[in-house]
Amino acid sequence: MEKVIEVSGFSKNFGEISAVRGISFEVIKGEMFGLVGPDGAGKSTTIRTLCGLISPDNGEISMFGLPQKKNLKQIQNRLGYLSQKFSLYGDLSIDENINFFARIHGVKNHKEYANTLLSFTRLIDFRARRVERLSGGMKQKAALACSLIHKPSVLFLDEPTTGVDPVSRRDFWKILSDLLKDGLTIFISTPYLDEAERCNRVALMSGGDIISLDTPDKLKESIQKVVHEIVCEDTFSVSRLIKENFSIEPQLFGDRINILTDESSDEIKNIIEFLSSRSVRVLSSRTMMPSLENAFIYLVNKHKPDVKDKISAVGVN
Secondary structure, three states, X not given: OOEEXXXXXXXXXXXXXXXXXXXXXXXXXXXXXXXXXXXXXXXXXXXXXXXXXXXXXXXXXXXXXXXXXXXXXXXXXOEEEEOOOOOOOOOOEHHXXXXXXXXXXXXXXXXHHHHHHHHHOOOHHHOOOEHHHOOHHHHHHHHHHHHXXXXXXXXXXXXXXXXXXXXXXXXXXXXXXXXXXXXXXXXXXXXXHHHHOOOOEEEEEEOOEEEEEEOHHHHHHHOOOEEXXXXXXXXXXXXXXXXXXXXXXXXXXXXXXXXXXXXXXXHHHHHHHHHHHOOOOEEEEEEEOOOHHXXXXXXXXXXXXXXXXXXXXXXXX
């Protein structure tokens, strides 16, 4: 397997804040690699450093077999980057923005490929429209077309669907899936764990550290737990009651409480009996395998208990 990105011991500080703390990973050609974590986990800092927009304080970064420090411009010419902050010119049309980015990258005779990208993103009927008049989802697709006009080898996407409506979000992921089939390597950060499920491999970040890295299925298997889901009224109070009386950290999902235990444990039986003794009415319960949300929350709490209250930033409600 060809490695397109190799990172070893990368650290980045901003004053007294350790944004990224000695992380190491590799990205394989043709895969979709995801960074998942709450706000402040270090995702954007990692992507911006890989794109050469900021410099690492420590560690080594190589891309396409070339050390980044000595070959930055050559590497950047092979990268596409869709930043967290919208970066197109609102007073220009989609076509004008594409032409501008093509000139920046020294791309000539790009009209045919621009037509392909606009058809691919379903924007061809809107190509003359000013970008400021587009919907949020259309703006992101226009920005994607601009980031692809020079035919990059690796596409970096920093939380590309945050704030985008569900339909546009689904369309955006369909486009990414098609790009992946064409052999493009995609490096994406996302706060949504359902999106992380679509990645070939996922690095879970917390507090500047990578706390686990593997395929979504193997990450779920790695915690070696089963999930007992309880549906009841006043889940917040019930969750606190469980936490105060058992050595367990319940996970809240709306009107449902998830409790992770060892497969052979009788603890869930004891918990339900305890709740019954406290006049808590359990409406339903079931046992299931962990989701990626379950695994992430479990690993974050295990890694750094002080950040457990920040997990809602990762799309877990």
